[in-house]
Amino acid sequence: MDNAVRNRAWRMRRKPAGLVQQDDLELVTEAVRALAPGEVLLRLVHVSLDPGQQVYMQSTQELPGGTIWPGDVIRAWGVGEVVESRSDRFPVGSHARDHHGVAGVQEYAILPEAALILVDPEAAPLNAHLNILGMPGLTAHAGLSQIGCLQPGETVVVSGASGAVGAAAGQIARIRGCRVVGLAGGPEKCAHLTGELGFDAALDYRSGRLAADLTLACPDGIDVYFDNTGGEILDICLGQMARKGRIVFCGAIAAYGSGDSRGLTNYLRILTHQVRFEAFAYYDYEPHFASALAELAGWMQAGLLKHREDVAVGLENFVPVFHHLFTSGISGKLVLQVRDGVTR
Template sequence: MSRANTRVVMRRHPNGMVTEADFAIEHGTAPEPAEGQALVQVKYLSLDPYMRPMMDPVRSYVPHLNPGQLMPGATIAEVVETRDPGLPVGTTVACALGWQEYGLVSAADVRIVDPEAGPISAALSVLGMPGVTAHYGLLELTEPKAGETVVVTAASGAVGSVVGQLAKLKGARVVGIAGGPEKCAYVVGELGFDSCIDYRSATFEEQLAEATPDYVDVLFENVGGPIFDAVLGRVNDHARVALCGNISQYNADEPYGLKGVRQLLMHRVTVHAFVIADHRGYWPRALPELSGWLADGSIRYREDVASGLVDAPKAFIGMLTGLNFGKQLVEVSAD
């Protein structure tokens, strides 16, 4: 059975801020599964900040994209045709098929998702890479203690929102940083942070000082740039930083040089720069805990879902500029 397959590829390397013209939509035919493979139809695509630096022709922890290559990404998909006995038709899987409607997988390449356990899209957010990133970066690397002050940048995002809730479960005092009053209200009112500061405010640094009277013990950093420097100006001796993201700089014409190196030295700060792709073996430890906390209501999450693969470039740009509210997904197929 021949199936039409839509794909989104990188048309060219972006120059500064990514634009929709940097992508191209391709139409073709879905591949046929060989022995030991299954054809899956993508239901949801995850859009994540790490994709942006992959579009630049520079050395990184993963190979950069070249023009004409498929945009990468985590997906939730359903088996529609199979020659792999471990993947019957109808099985829902988490896999990394990128920006396309159909792809080939084998049982060794996927994680089985139980649709009865909750919305399958959660396997791309709180029960997927963002949740495991939050768990590892906070609980394994920085180990917040009861009574300590934890600051989380991009606090309403897919990773930051989980980080703050986990820190509250550990008894910490949690201060979020987010963009706009609505996001800050969500971070405090629904996620349970102690306070949240709008980084766009003209009095941001004054508010940060008021929110951290005992200074900062743990910083979970997703943004970089001037916000990172501002928080470094408030760190305690022997503070710990989980350096997870640098989204403010991914589209910058000129890189922002870190100005807070003196603070790192003066206060003997430990900085843990990490990417969760280096820690695949950690997932089995984190996911059961995250699932339990989600089931009992200890942690919550929010999704921002775009409709249709052709809108993925627009949604991706919106995520990079802070327009999304919660985990950014694309519903590729609702069939």
């Protein structure tokens, strides 16, 4: 039986040919079904817009984490208020976020309690749970700890460093005693990295002299490269890896939706310098989430870890706001506030 609540949701009409366009999706209004035991109805306040959604929308193969197919609600991490509940762990009036990225770009989500964690809106702004205290923070933590195997004193380079994952990765590497160089587009973002976020150095990857600037900034080579961009930046960093260096291959935003998947010209460096080049997926590190989250929250409360959200308002604006991810038009973690005026 249906519930009295009506939901608005973005569903896929067809697979996008490149960067998702408005016509590839439709905003539908539909009845919310009744809850089954153990389920919760979450009225979403913020949903997260992530570059990975483009990959899941565009892929025609089933990917770990879940490809989005025609008819599906566009998947997204979300945080909101419990408005109906058949779970003792999530009473009406409590706040929760999902940790599998299944809340969706919509107003209401029915989720099983196993997909949720409680959040305290007094301890941190709700949208921080989609940033430093959510998937991006956990991704940075997992990549550096599990793949990067950081040692104090090492030189770490982070691309996409002003983005959600990159900002977290650079700050965590600093906390762990490394020297951190961030790569970002433009002087303003570079100043934010070295000022507010405490990076040791920041380089503008659009300067046209990134290779030379990196050599100056990392005279003994790069021990750990945390890659969020792929493409030419990855190739340049690969060419400057130190012996036994590690490349943490987190993402390739430069290639998403653009079809730019050029090869690596500096790949021999992997052989000559015994570089480890390893990709990873957030989902694989779920057993570590609770301890990592406690560490991230502790650093945040101690003022060691800063976060910045770029909030756009209105569910109907999803597609144009999503495009900002690929045009450097954002200055922090991009979140969509589902309704005007409701922030809690």
